[in-house]
Amino acid sequence: MTISASEPATTPPASLPLAAQSSLRVLYQHRLMSTPQLHRLLTPATARPVYLLRQLNRLRALGLVDRVRVQGPALTRMPFLWYLTDVGADLVEEDHELTHRPYRVTEGGAMGSRQAHTLAVNETGLAFVEHARRLGHECGPLDWTPEVANRIRDGQRRFEDDHVISDAVVNYVHIHPNQRRTPLQAFVELDRATMTVTRLAAKLSAYGRMHDYVPQEPDRSRSQVGARPAWRYQYRTFPRILVVLTGAGTRALAGRASDLxxxxxxxxxxxxxxxxxxxxxxTLGHLQKYGPFEPIFTPLLRDSGPTDLYLRPPAEPDGQGVQE
Structure with a gap:
């Protein structure tokens, strides 16, 4: 990594161009993004990411970001993946504008086995952002958060046993033609067809446990009046759960959806x-092509046809019965 002698690595974000500031914050929250993903997210009005790359390379010269190549058969032709250095992450945290994310990306982590999964989660978030722009709704570059953990039981077991870790939580505001606003929130489970359907179903079952989980407080029992499920301290209503399938052909994904x-x-x-x-x-393909407000979601807990992000019966009038 090269650090410019003329520009200190402690350059405050406020003194950087807006595209550079936005890049730092996006990379802090999403950890790892490709050049095309950053371009679509931050500078979609430009045909090519020339200016964005200039800012990213400036941040790299300052020692705030670094990059690796996306893994692929022609490695030297694959796009770059960008991530914050420890110095860059510390600088973003000094602003106290984003929720603290203790995880730091290393070069080894950026090149590791989770790379393809991270990029696919990014594509899911990008699909919501791009369709929100098209529809006049609200969902911006920081409106999805990857790897959010919620406790599902008391105890001191392994972290993975006591929590359900969502691949992402998406926040979306549906703005209706009459300007009425409906906030929507969803847990996202991204499946690249690399795990068994049984394991994926077990992950969904963990959300059921999360829905039921009431923390045991020393001075009262779980059944006492006033005891609340833990999720109510963080979410106003229980978010929808969206399983997004990718990584296989159409027939194989349809089979996985049916089994699930x-x-x-x-x-x-x-x-x-x-x-x-x-x-x-x-499927990720359907989400990217049609968007979340077309009937692309098949409900898993009721026998009904495909519906949109609301996941309500198709005959229910728009917005009725939905309290966010």
């Missing part, structure tokens, strides 16, 4: 909350 629906509908914990838990499955 069978397993979810056979899960007593999930079915007990079928009126309050909204779980839908779609």
């Amino acid at each position: 629906a069978h397993l979810a509908s056979s899960d007593p914990r999930l079915m007990r909350h079928r009126d309050t838990l909204a779980i839908g499955v779609t």
